[in-house]
Amino acid sequence: MAGSTTAERGERQQESSGPPPVRRLRRRHLRVIVILGLALLFFGTPTLWLFYGSDWLRAETVSVSGTRVLTPAQVEAAADVPLGEPLISVDTDAIETRLRQKLPRIDAVDVVRSWPHGIDLKVVERTPVLIVQKGGRFVEVDDEGVRFATVSEAPKGVPALELTLSRSSSAAASLRRFGESRLVREAVAVARAVPAAVARDTRTVKVRSYDDISLELRGGRTVTWGSSEKGAAKARTLTALMKASPDARHFDVSVPTAPASSGS
The missing domain is CATH 3.40.50.10960 (Rossmann fold)
Incomplete structure (x- = not known):
C-alpha cells in the first residue's frame, strides 16, 4: 500500500499542532474583552447609580464667600444652582457664566463642588478706581x-x-x-x-x-x-x-x- 504524500503528512501535522498563532491570539483577546466587560458591568453599574441615581450625592446647599458689596443672597439667586440634581452633573461653567452676566460687579468667580451635597461660590468683586x-x-x-x-x-x-x-x-x-x-x-x-x-x-x-x-x-x-x-x-x-x-x-x-x- 502506497504511503501518504508529503502534502498529506504536512496537513496532518498542522491539524495536530492546533490553530495558527494568529487565531489563538484573537481568541485570547476576545476572552480578555469579555472579562473586562463583565467587570465593568459588575463594578460600574453601582458606581454610576451612586453618582447619578442615588440621593446621597445631590446638590442640596450653596455657600457664598468673598462678597463685599453684593450680598450672598444676591449671588445665590443669580447663580441659580439646580438644587436636587446629581452633584456630578451640575454645570459649573454655566453657573459662572450666569454670575458674570447678571452681576457685572463680579470680577472673578470659582464654582466648586463640595462633596457630598454642596456648591461653593468663591467671588472676587471689582474695586472702583x-x-x-x-x-x-x-x-x-x-x-x-x-x-x-x-x-x-x-x-x-x-x-x-x-x-x-x-x-x-x-x-x-x-x-x-x-x-x-x-x-x-x-x-x-x-x-x-x-x-x-x-x-x-x-x-x-x-x-x-x-x-x-x-x-x-x-x-x-x-x-x-x-x-x-x-x-x-x-x-x-x-x-x-x-x-x-x-x-x-x-x-x-x-x-x-x-x-x-x-x-x-
Missing part, C-alpha cells in the same frame, strides 16, 4: 476701565473722573484717534500710578485729551500729569517735588525729567 457722576448717581469704574455698577452714593476715597474734552483741534483729534473708552482707561492708569499719599488726597482726575490729564487735590492743589506714559517716573518725581516744595499749590510732572512747582 474712579467714579463718573451721571445725574444724581455714580458709575463705578474698575482698574481695567470697566464701568461695572451704578450706585446712589459715591464710595468713599474714590476720585471722580471728569472728561472735560476741550474744543481745541488737538483734543478733537485725540478723541477721534483713541475714543472715549481709551481715554477713560488712560485716566485709570494715571489714578493707579499716583503715589499712595497723593492718591488719598486726590478728589478729581480730569481728562482734556490723551496727553493732558491732571489731578485736583484737597486744599486746592493741582498736578499736571500729562499722559499716562512713564507713570512710575512721574510718581517718583511728584513725591520728591512735594517734599522739596511743601507749600506749592501747583505741580507739573508731565515731563518727569523737568518738573516744576509754583504758587504758595
